[in-house]
Amino acid sequence: MKVEDLGSGVFRVSHEGRQDLIYVAGPTGRRWAFWCGQVFREESFAEAVAPRRGRHAGLQPVSAPMPSTVLKILAQPGQRIAKGDAVVIVEAMKMELPLRASADATVRAVRCREGELVAADVVLVELE
C-alpha cells in the first residue's frame, strides 16, 4: 500500500490499482482522517486506551460534555438518586441538556453553582 502526501492535509493511498483520497488533520497521535463520508480518529483505535481521569472504583462523576452554563442543580449531597435521574441541567447553544446518573447512587459532592460557566469534562457532581 503506497501513501503519498499531496499537501494541505490530502493523502493518496494506492493499493492493487485502486486509489483513495484521504484528508488528515490534527496533532500527532490525535489525528483525524476523513474517507468516504466517514471520520476516523487515531486515538479511538490506539492499542491501549489510558484509563480516564478521576474514575476509580465506585465513584462516578457527572461531568459537562462541553463548555456550558449550569442552569439547575437537582441533587444535594447525601441524596439517594436512581439510575436515569437528572442530576444537573446545563445549557449550551440555547438548548437545555439534562445530565443523568448512569446508575443508582448517593450524591457525594456538588462541585458547581447554578449560573456557573463550566469547561468541557469538568466534574459537576460526584456520585458514589
Place this chain on the structure above:
Amino acid sequence: MELTRLLVANRGEIAVRVIRACRELGIESVAVYSDADARAQHVLVADRAVRLGPPPPTESYLSIPAVIEAARATGAQAVHPGYGFLSENPAFARACERTGLIFVGPPGDVMARMGSKIDARALMQSAGVPIVPGDTPHDQSDEGIRRAAERVGLPVLIKASAGGGGKGMRRVQDASALLEAIQAARREALAAFNDGTLYVERLIDEPHHVEVQIMADHHGAVVHLFERECSVQRRHQKVIEETPSPLLTPTLRAQITDAAVRAARAAGYRNAGTIEFLVEPTAHDGDARFYFLEMNTRLQVEHPITESVTGVDLVHAQLAVAVGRPLPWTQDALTQRGHAIEARVYAESPARGFVPQAGPLWLVREPRLPGIRVDTGVAEGDQISVHYDPLIAKVVAHAETRVAAIERLTHALHAFPILGIETNVPLLVAILGHSAFREGRVDTGFLDREGRALVDASVPTALPDPVRAVFGASAPSAPVTYRTGISSRHDWDPWATLRRGTA
C-alpha cells in the same frame, strides 16, 4: 425607493447568504458581530462591520439598542434579520419602524399576532384553515396546564406560545411525566423567548411536516412557492428537507398551497413567510388530512431548496418587496422543476447524545460540484463557539429526479471533509441511504425511532486499510495542520477572491 445600504442583523451562514444577495444587487452590506465573531466569515465578506458587544447573544445579536445603533451609525436604510435572534421579535421590528429603518419582513403587529402560537391558531381557525385539536388554558400554573393536557387527552405536546425550533416543547406520553415536562418547557421558553406561556396540542400520530413558502407585497399580491417536506427531524430540529414532497398528490398540493395563501391573506402578511402544516397520511390518495402548525414570519433555514426548484432568489425578492416594489413574479409564472434536497451539517456528536461541539476547525473543504450549493458561515481555521447555534453548513443538491438528487447529495457529503469538530455528516449519509427515506415514507418520528441504529451504523468500528495506512505512515511534516487567523484562507473560498476584486 432605492436601497443602497443594508444592515444584516445576524451571523453565520444566513448572514453570509444575505450579504451575497446584497453584492449581487449592488447594495452595500453592513455586518454586525460579537467579540467571539470578530473574524467570522460573515464579517469578512461584508463591506462594513460593526461590533455589537460581548459573546453572549443577549449582549450582542439579541440586543435591540446595539443593533439599532449600529444601523444608525453606518447610515443603513434597512435591516435584514435573517432567522433566529431578533428575526421574529415584534419589538425589534417596531423599533426599526420607529427609527425610520425598513425592517425586511412583515409589519411588527402582524409578526406579534403570528408569533403568538395561541393567537395564530385562533386566526387560522377563523380563516377556515384546519388546526390541530388542542387547548390553551387561561390558568398557566402547572396544575392549569396539567388539566388542559387531560382535557385534550394523552399523548400530547406541551408547547410554548412564543416557541420555535423545538425550544420550549415537550412530548408527553403518560401522566407521570407531565409535571417535569411542563416545568422544563416553561423554563426553556422563558430562557429562549422571555415568555413562558404554554398550550397543549393533541399529538398527531406519525405525521409528515410539510410547509409552504409564501411571499406577499405591499400591493395585495400573495403567491406561494410550493411546499417543502421537512419530516426528517430530531426533537423538532429539522435535519434534511426536500421539495417536492414525496407525500403530496397534485390534489393535496393544490389544497395545502391554497390554504397557505388564505392564511397569509388572513394575517395581512407581507414579505417572505412560511406556513407549516402537519400532514396525517392515510391509505387513500386525497384522504390525507393537514393541520396548520405555525407560521414562521421570516426567511427559513431551508429556503435554498425552494430557490433551486423554482429558480427564483427569495432574498432578492425580499429586498425588492421591502422597499415597496411589487412581487417580481405572478403565481402562474412559478413552477417546480426537478427535485432539491438539503442536508444540515451540525457541529454535534450524534454518538454522544447529539451534544453540540465547540473548538477549532482543523480542516474544511467544501464540495464543488455541479448541482450542489453549499451555504456556510465557517471556514478552515475558524473556531466554533459555544455561544451560538451548532448549524455550520447546508448542502443542497438539485437534480432532475428525487433519486438523482439523493445520489448527488450523498456524493457531495462524501466529498465534504470536516476535521477537528465532530459533525453529523456520517449520520446524514446514513439517513440518505435508509430504505424509508429512499422510499419517501419518512414521518417526523423517524429519526427519533431509527436514530440510535443509524448513529451506531455510522460510527466506524474498525480502521479501513487505506486510513490505517495513512495513520501508519510517518508523522506529517507539520505536526498540527490547523491554523488560526485569517491570513491563510484557501482559494476554495470564492468570497476571498470576490472581495479582493471589489474592495
